[in-house]
């Protein structure tokens with residue numbers, strides 16, 4: 715077994731040195747954490763599902779011209795990615811009031827927002843990822859004004875695409891978190907989508923039943939997290955076994971699917 719150099723171990727993923735300079739291997743673990751890792755559990759198979767779901771979404775985004783760090787999937791839990799300099803911001807896009815926004819502004823969860831809203835959180839676990847404004851971001855040099863513009867434009871394009879993708883499979887995209895990084899190519903720097911997009915970092919509500927198909931099942935002790943992620947993968951047409959993903963594409967959901975329904 716060849717020993718790979720571990721670059722970083724986070725809450726949900728491990729980064730290893732990649733085969734070429736400028737590449738990394740992103741390994742998806744089964745760990746589920748919430749509330750800044752105060753709550754922690756192992757959910758057997760979650761990493762496999764997130765690897766597949768994130769691969770699928772990054773590939774589709776690449777096809778519409780959103781630059782991403784994704785190169786290719788290596789195996790059930792790992793993907794080859796381009797190493798980037800992560801912009802130390804969690805970029806949240808919201809379409810519907812939920813979670814901290816609902817609490818902070820006294821909105822009922824599920825209220826449609828007047829338009830999509832972007833929020834920034836400074837990535838610092840010790841501080842609990844505090845919300846910051848563009849003023850803080852530029853004053854402290856976390857990103858330049860131009861980079862913020864680029865990030866916001868990309869975030870909105872990703873949102874528009876994902877809202878439609880999920881709508882087509884009977885799912886409401888309530889909100890999601892993404893991370894961006896700086897990638898240098900021949901002295902040129904561009905902002906690319908990095909990290910992952912999976913039910914760990916989205917709120918996904920079944921349109922027919924209002925069932926939650928995301929990490930809120932874990933945060934709120936609702937159970938059935940794996941079944942919910944499997945359902946998302948199934949509807950996206952992502953296989954969870956070893957077969958290559960053949961252009962099956964999203965599966966249109968006709969009526970009242972249940973989170974407990976048997977995934978294929």
Ligand SMILES: Nc1ncnc2c1ncn2[C@@H]1O[C@H](COP(=O)(O)OP(=O)(O)OP(=O)(O)O)[C@@H](O)[C@H]1O
Pocket residue numbers: 722723724725726727728729738783795796797798799800837838839893895908909910
């Ligand atoms: N292409 C990339 N190049 C370099 N670092 C990346 C890339 N994509 C993601 N990362 C970083 O890899 C780590 C992934 O691990 P994980 O998501 O488990 O971290 P985490 O526990 O959420 O911690 P963090 O607060 O750093 O995000 C994150 O720190 C993320 O910012």
Ligand SMILES: [Mg+2]
Pocket residue numbers: 724725726
């Ligand atoms: Mg993370």
